[in-house]
Amino acid sequence: MPSPLSADRPAPQPPERAAVDVLINRTRRLRGDVDAVRRDAVLVDEDDPQLRWQRALCELAVNQLDSLGAHLGQLKEGLSPETAEQLAAEPEQELSQGTGREPGSLLSRVGSAEWDLLTDEVSWSAELFQIFGRPPQSDPLSLDELPSVLLPEDQPLLTSLVTACLVDGKPIDGEFRILRTDGRIRTLHMMGEPVLDADGCTASMWAVLRDVSELRRSQNVVLRTRDSVRRQQHMARTERRMAVELQEAVLPPWRGSLRLPQQGPGALDVAAHYLPSESTDLIGGDWYDALQLPDGRTLLTVGDLTGHGIPATTAMAMLLGALRGMAVAGIAPGALMGHLNQLLESSVQPALGSAICCRFDPVSATLTWAQAGHPAPLLFRNGAGRPLPPPDGVLLGAASGVAFEQDEVTLLPGDVLVLHTDGLTRRSDRGAGPEETLLSLAPRLAKARSAQECVRIVVEEYGGTERLGDACVLVARIGA
Known part of the structure; x- marks a missing residue:
């Protein structure tokens, strides 16, 4: 005898596979176009900050499109209505808890900086002041001051990345969390490289910093939901096995x-x-x-x-x-x-x-x-x-x-x-x-x-x- 079904509201329907396929194809084509621009940017003059900035943005865009393609692939595989409800509810819960999500385009969450080691001059883009929650008229943070706005547990990571860049000439690619003056914690992804002088010595360091707080939040939601689904599936399999064994015994x-x-x-x-x-x-x-x-x-x-x-x-x-x-x-x-x-x-x-x-x-x-x-x-x-x-x-x-x-x-x-x-x-x-x-x-x-x-x-x-x-x-x- 089938159990009664609730008719309070219709169950959420999964997206049509054809529509998801179209999105996947569009994402692949766009990824190919951006990748072509990125390859051209590799050949540009390394001494031009504007072109370095263009190349860094292309890198970020390719990474973002790769992540989008992976998420669309998961969407094509399909999730249960319960999981879809949970994913849909998460952003509302986060907003109700005051996470301080900032609207705007991708560029409003990406800023650039350059630290001159010879003159101690620091140059920040306007977007970077916004990311750090600092007034535009304030002084940008030096490399010595930068760790002070990080969470204590993330400060050693930044020190290690900067030291490897300045001493060993290694590119910077890492993430850390900052505590802004308004009390909000944001996650930043930093990509940077040393700029060498004519003698091959490090003259300055430039970097692109991207606010990835919402991206990481979304990824954490997916991970938590996936873990929850796995636990539910494991419990369902266990319950079914026990029910089958009991039925066969009776x-x-x-x-x-x-x-x-x-x-x-x-x-x-x-x-x-x-x-x-x-x-x-x-x-x-x-x-x-x-x-x-x-x-x-x-x-x-x-x-x-x-x-x-x-x-x-x-x-x-x-x-x-x-x-x-x-x-x-x-x-x-x-x-x-x-x-x-x-x-x-x-x-x-x-x-x-x-x-x-x-x-x-x-x-x-x-x-x-x-x-x-x-x-x-x-x-x-x-x-x-x-x-x-x-x-x-x-x-x-x-x-x-x-x-x-x-x-x-x-x-x-x-x-x-x-x-x-x-x-x-x-x-x-x-x-x-x-x-x-x-x-x-x-x-x-x-x-x-x-x-x-x-x-x-x-x-x-x-x-x-x-x-x-x-x-x-x-x-x-x-x-x-």
């Missing part, structure tokens, strides 16, 4: 056809099969069972509980155990359904369930049965099929103190009885149950020589289709 262990009772005339040839959902990995609370009772009669039952996973399989195990015990004690199907209803009502974990309980007497060939909001058994005889008229019964756990009626039907040798849960319903059935399709199988079931062959026919019909949930089918063939 459902009957027999495979193939089963003869009940094992001796005497009028025995039933019984076979059953569990069909997992084609659209979800979640395990539901479906069950089937066939059991020989102490008085020689046979119990046949199928049922379904709302919910999925461990809670559903745990509740199913409890209910099926109680059903078996009461059937062995000789309680008739109608009264048995009433006791199951009381059991679900008193359970700590509320649930609804539907079920059929049948008791077959091989001596009189009489089937006594009761149902609780469940599809009626289908009786196939002489190449035709029909549902049995259902006695009154409501869903288990839906109401208190209700009575469940029971009915009797006489079966003939060669009759085929099909019990199923409503998970057999296919999405293409448009609200109709599976009975019409099952009844259309009557000619094939009439030619079947065993209950196992009948089950195989049903599974072939439904096994490869997209159904609303997992399902069980049980077939009993009356012998001579």
Whole structure:
């Protein structure tokens, strides 16, 4: 029985793959164009600060487009609606917490600087003053003063980068965090190189500093979300494995056809099969069972509980155990359904369930049965099929103190009885149950020589289709 769906609001829809493909292609073309400009900029005069600035911006643009391409690739793979909601909510949460996001173009978050080692002159671009949160009329920071605005734990990194550049001539490429005068912490990416004089000595150092605070924040959001998704997937896999193991431990262990009772005339040839959902990995609370009772009669039952996973399989195990015990004690199907209803009502974990309980007497060939909001058994005889008229019964756990009626039907040798849960319903059935399709199988079931062959026919019909949930089918063939 599928769990009720909330209709409070529509689920967020993933982007169309075609649209994402277009964006990826555009990003690749733009990346190629910028890369061509970057290659031309490598050939320019190193002594021209304006051209060095152009080359540095090209480097940043290529890196940014590479990151964009990677993110679009992840978007094409697709995220769950829950993950999409979380990603969409993160920026709003960050803004509500006052991160101080600054609007503007990429250029407003990139500044340049040059420190002359011979004259101690420092030149900052207007954008760099804005990045550091300093008034334009203030003095730019020297290399000795620059570490003072960094977080203490990042100061050694900057010192190491600057020393390697000035002493060893190595280019600078690193990130650090600054504490601005307004109390905001920003993450800066610094790229720089030494400028050599005619003798090959370091005369000055230039650098491009980029505010990457929002980029790093977005990356952290993606990392946290990815880790969260991985944890959820791991938990889901673990829960599914436990639910499957519990289900396999509770459902009957027999495979193939089963003869009940094992001796005497009028025995039933019984076979059953569990069909997992084609659209979800979640395990539901479906069950089937066939059991020989102490008085020689046979119990046949199928049922379904709302919910999925461990809670559903745990509740199913409890209910099926109680059903078996009461059937062995000789309680008739109608009264048995009433006791199951009381059991679900008193359970700590509320649930609804539907079920059929049948008791077959091989001596009189009489089937006594009761149902609780469940599809009626289908009786196939002489190449035709029909549902049995259902006695009154409501869903288990839906109401208190209700009575469940029971009915009797006489079966003939060669009759085929099909019990199923409503998970057999296919999405293409448009609200109709599976009975019409099952009844259309009557000619094939009439030619079947065993209950196992009948089950195989049903599974072939439904096994490869997209159904609303997992399902069980049980077939009993009356012998001579």
